[in-house]
Structure formats: C-alpha cells, structure tokens
Amino acid sequence: MSTATPEHSTAPGPAPSTTAPLVTGIGVAAPNGLGAKAWWDAVLRGESGIRPLTRFDASRYPVRLAGEVPGFVDEDHLTSRLLPQTDRVTRLSLAAAQEALDDAGTDPAALPDYSAGVVTASSAGGFEFGQRELQALWSKGGQHVSAYQSFAWFYAVNTGQISIRHGLRGSSGVVVCEQAGGLDAVAHARRQIRRGSRMMITGGVDSGLCPWGWAAHLAGGGLSTVDDPARAYLPFSAEATGHVVGEGGALFVLEDAASARARGADAYGTVAGYAATFDGPGTPRLADAARLALADAAVRPDEIDLVFADAAGERAADRAEAAALAEVFGAYGVPVTAPKSMTGRLLAGGASLDLAAALFAVRDQVIPPTTGTEHPADDCPLDLVTTTRTGVRLRHTLVLARGRGGFNSAAVVSAPPRRP
Template identity: 90%
Template sequence: MSTATMEAPAAPALAPSTTATVVTGIGVAAPNGLGAEAWWAAVLRGESGIRRLTRFDASGYPVRIAGEVPGFLDEEHLPSRLLTQTDRVTRLSLVAAKEALDDSGTDPADLPAYSAGVVTASSAGGFEFGQRELQELWSKGGQYVSAYQSFAWFYAVNTGQISIRHGLRGSSGVVVSEQAGGLDAVAHARRQIRKGARVMITGGVDSGLCPWGWAAHLAGGGLSTVEDPAAAYLPFAAEATGHVVGEGGALFVLEDAAAARARGAAVYGTIAGYAATFDGPGTPRLVDAARIALADAGVRPDEIDVVFADAAGERDADRAEAAALTEVFGACGVPVTAPKSMTGRLLAGGASLDLAAALFAVRDQVIPPTTGTARPADDCPVDLVTVTRTGIRLRHALVLARGRGGFNSAAVVSAPA
C-alpha cells in the first residue's frame, strides 16, 4: 500500500479516544445518483447508471460503456477559480466532501485548530487534466501548459483541495491501493480519531473517463466487451465476462462516538472492524482480511447479516471470493450483495461507495440488490441478493474489497447502539 502523509505543524496534543468511531455524514457522487439520498433511492430501485460513454468519443475503442456521474455540471457546483485548477475527479470529491460535512452538521470553523483532517484514497489522480496539458505541450509548446499541472494530476490532490477549502489543518494523507483504497483510507482516518482528532473526512472518489484514462483501463485488462449495459457486468454469474469501469465514490465524516453523542449528531453507524492483507504467490488472503476484521470488531461470523462483495465480475476472481465467503460463513451462509453492479467498478471510489451502502442498509434495515446476475454460477455458492430484501434484522455488515496487485481489505459496519 502506498501512502502519502501531510502532517500539520506543531499542534496541541489531542487526547486519545476511548470510544468507537462513528460516521455522521455521507456525501456521494455515483453513476446512478448525485447526492447520497438520490443515489440510495436509485440503488433500492435497482436503477443502473451504466450506459454508453459520453465524456469522449469512444466509438473507436473495443469498450464503449461506463458508469458516468449524471447531471454534474462543474460550474454549478464550484467557483470559476477552482475550475481552472482542478480535474473532474477533484471537483466530484469537493462536492461529496461538502455534502458529507453539511450532512454531519459540522462546521470546521468551530473546531480547535489542527483537530480535523482529511484522508482520501485515489488510484488515478487527475487523468483528464493531465491529458489536456500533455495535448497542449505536444501541439503548442511548454509555455501553454498550465502551472496547475504541477499538482492537479497528483493522486493526493483531492485531500489537499478538500483540506484547503474547508480549513482542515490536522493530520491528513492519501492511500493508493486501487479498489481496496476506499476502505484503507477510512481505516487511516479511524486511526486518527483514536489518536484524538475531532473530525476526519475520508473515503475515495476516482474518475478516469478520458482517452488517456481509457487507454490505461484497457491495458489493465479485465474489462467486459459486451455492448449491452445490462449484460456487461455480471458478478458471480456463469456468463461473467469482466467488469465495467465507472467514476465517483463516497466521502464520510468520522467522529468519536462520545463526541458525536455530546453534540446530538445523527449517527449512521460504527466503523467497528477493519483489516488489510496482501496476497502471496499463489496464496489469496481475502479470507484472512475478513476474519481479522471480524475479530477487530469483536463479532462472530454468525453475527454478520450481509456481505457487500468485491464482485470482480471475472470468473476466476468471483470463484476465489465465493470460496473465501464459504470458508468464513459456509456455503450460502450469509446474504451477499453487489450494488456496484449498477455503477461499475469505481477504482478507489468503489469500496467507499459500498461502505456507504452498508451504512444506509443498517440505517434502513434493508439489503440492496445485485442487478444483472439472475443467479450465481454453481461454482459460486453464495446467497446472492437479486431483489431488495426487507423484514430482516441488520446488526453488522461486512464490506470486502480487492485491489489490483494483491491488496485485500475488509471492514465491519455496525448499526448505531
């Protein structure tokens, strides 16, 4: 896991937390909804945001569909001074961060200096901004390259711009572990809360829907070439042919539980457990991440009421995840869902969006569906939720994520006490 940390200057010592870390705010930008509540309503309806690419002409590429955030007009959300220095991924991140802060009822100006920070996950950085400036360089010359290129492409730029815009001067950082990054960032933020930070903004948002980004996605392999958006990404299905790429993600406000209660904040849930492992040669370790996360949360496998799966949409990877789930819970031993089937895989934004879904699920006591897949393959013995389930008790949810290169992460979300 690659991390970059931006430590605040000498600051007053903060008292370590002795209580749980809770989520008090959520902001979402997703292909099937801009804004947390709009997105969640679409998820429960089984509404997909996967469709033909419109952000650039993809007609000459073997893959022409993706999950694009709909109705996002940059100038409606950000001042012009920020538009000139930011990539689309940073603009989406700034909007999600503001929504999360507003949702939590937190005003950073009311907090002690250096008591609030930001930890985000990123995989691609500002791909579209970088492409544009490279075009300027090669077509016109170096004098036409924006000075903002020096940081707008960087994978830490979302953390920096969020912290600047909201005056968050506490310990901050960025995590790079591909699809697992969204959970890893939240874990780093939880660590800061335990050390005494009052508020942390965390999660992941990614976007690389431009020709340069698309070339990287294609080179990475694993993309489905099926042209029908409804049939291209089928997690755990016998017909699975790969995944669809999307943009977006979710950001959260984390607080100490006692402090949140003291100010009367509404709580979505608790980040009760977390673990990360790394695959060895021929040794997948997703199952270890799941077990360690459960142990960290202090819950047994039979106390997990739903799993939000990584859901690669590739036959070998799906079989491996199903095997890990079977080892922990038994065959079809726990409901499993993959709402990312409606958005595509969002790189660092994917796991954080699943975490948001888990938090809403325990809030509303409902399990959202997996779309596309009618039934799991025989070699994937999972209780796949394909129609929204209600009338069940949700105490704890497990979120799983795997990143390219061997990253595995798992997080347990618990309903508020």
C-alpha cells in the same frame, strides 16, 4: 503501494479516544445518482448507471460502456477561481465532501485548530487534466501548459483541495491501493480519531473517463467487451466476461463519538472493525482479511447479517471470493450483495460507495440488490441477493475490497451504539 502524506502538524492534541468513531455525514457522487439520497433511492429500485460513454467518443475502442456521474454541473459546486485548477475527480470530491459536511451538520471552522483532517483514497489522480495539458504541450508548446498541472494531476490533490477549502489543518493523507483504497482511507482516518482527532473527512472518489484514462483501463485488462449495459457486468454469474469501469465514490464525516454526542449529532453507524492483508504467491488472503476485521470488531461470523462483495465480474476472481466467503461463513451462509453491478467498478471510489451502502442498509434495515446476475454460478456457492430484501434484521455488515496487485481490505459496519 499504499502511501500516506506526513501529518500537517505535530501540535499536541486531545487525549486518544477509546470508543469507536461515528459516521455522521455521507456525500455521494455515483453513476446512478448524484447525491446520497438520489443514489440510494436508485440502488433500492435496482436502477443502473451503466450506459454508453458520453465524455468522449469511444466508438473506435473495444469497450464503449462506463458508469458516468449524471447531471454534475461544475459551476454549481466550485467557484470560478477553482475551476481552472481542478480535474473532474477533484470537483466530484469537493462536492461529495460538502454534502457530507452538510449532512453531518457540522462546521469545521468551529473546531479547535489541528483537530480535523482529511484522508482520501485515489488510484490515478487528475487523469483528464493531465491529458489536456499533455495535448497542449505537444500541439502548442510548453508555454501553453498550465501551472496548475504541477498538482492537479497528483493523487493527493483531492485531500489537499478539501483541506484548503474547509480549513482542515489536522492530520491528513492519501492512500493508493486501487479498489481497496476506499476502505483503507477510512481505516486511516479511524486511527487518527482514536489518536485524538475530533473529526475527519475520508473515503474515496475516482474518475478516469478520458482517452488517456481509457487507454490505461484497457491495458489493465479485465474489461467486458459486451455492448449491452444490462449484460456487460455480471458478478458471480457463469456468463461473467469482465467488469465495467465507473467514476465517483463516497466521502464521510467521521467523528469522535464523545464529540459527536456532545453536539447532539445523529450517526449512521460505526466502522467497528477493519483489516488488510496482501496476497502472497499463489496464496489469496481475502478470507484472512475478513476474519481479522471480524476479530477487530469483536463480532462472530454468525453475527454478520450481510456481505458487500468485491464482485470482480471475472470468473476466476469471483470463484476465489466465493471460496473465501464459504471459508469464513460456510457455503450459502450469509446474504451477499454487489450494488456496484449498477455503477461499475469505481477504483478507489468503489469500496467507499459500498461502505455508504452498508451504512444506509443498516439504517433502513434493507438489503440492496445485485442487478444483471439472475443467479450465481454453480461454483460460486453464495446466497446472492438479486432483488431488494426488506423485513430483515441487520446488526453488522461486512464490506470486502480487493485492489490490483494483491491488496485485500475488509471492514465491519455496525449500527450506532445506543445513546447512554
């Protein structure tokens, strides 16, 4: 179910914006790189972050691979006061939010009250924190359960902690729609900018790499049991056997275009179009989401230069996505890539990380590769990019995401408009 928390204030704000908001900052925590630059450099090298689990002993489980964020030292990013009250997912989120703000070169404290907010996506909240407190409950008793359990597990906790840390008292919320959430959160933030907010922190980060989380992933199905990290997750391949789970994601600073230009901010680009659909019984609607997003952006299919695929890594789901792309663009009609082949599927963080890749791709005029898959299956008629492509022209890119249960989301990422 997609949800949003009530707005923090009904105080009147500035007049609604009529121009597309700009992405001025990006923060990343990914299995193949901590920090946006480290991650993007690794992506262009085709460097995978999928490897055997280290966060717990997975030797007795049928699946033992995951995408873990490397080199994250909690104390480097959080104060000692915050450490006891936060789960790993919130710590990653706070770090990504700080990087995005630093990248944007903006200080939310300098903005008028209620003009900046937070919208994040989450699929599970603080799973590891919850597991730890359940262990304390059953092994020691209720008096040993942390008072912070009352909120540290909650899927809205990332929004709340980012808001508190940076004094963001404007419209805020959280969306819950699995893999599609990373796009849906940005779309919700985009609406808030158009309604008069000056700035929003938005995107998605997820983490559930603990025994309790692993039990949920296994129960959900679709995981590859292949032990070779290079062969476990093969989107659109005839040899696909499922996906690999990862942790991390990306957060963005989204700003009103006039405000960003007034302070001389550089922009990565715009989220020029967005749409969401929901599958009916036997009626997949991913193609409809793509078409509606293009219409929202006023972009024709022939103007899309690259698609970032959802890339489920399951044969039936891959065939369905390839069919949707052929329906919109024609067979082999547009380059398609899935850099999540290097990270695994990150739940709510996956689509936001693809959105970051789309923004960097447009900035650098380069197409990142899909790794593992050497060529797509015959029943997936795609121009799948398997090595980094340079010397390309990227004006508009399309990012697709599908969430468990029928959620479909699509976003058009475009180069920033020229300064007047």
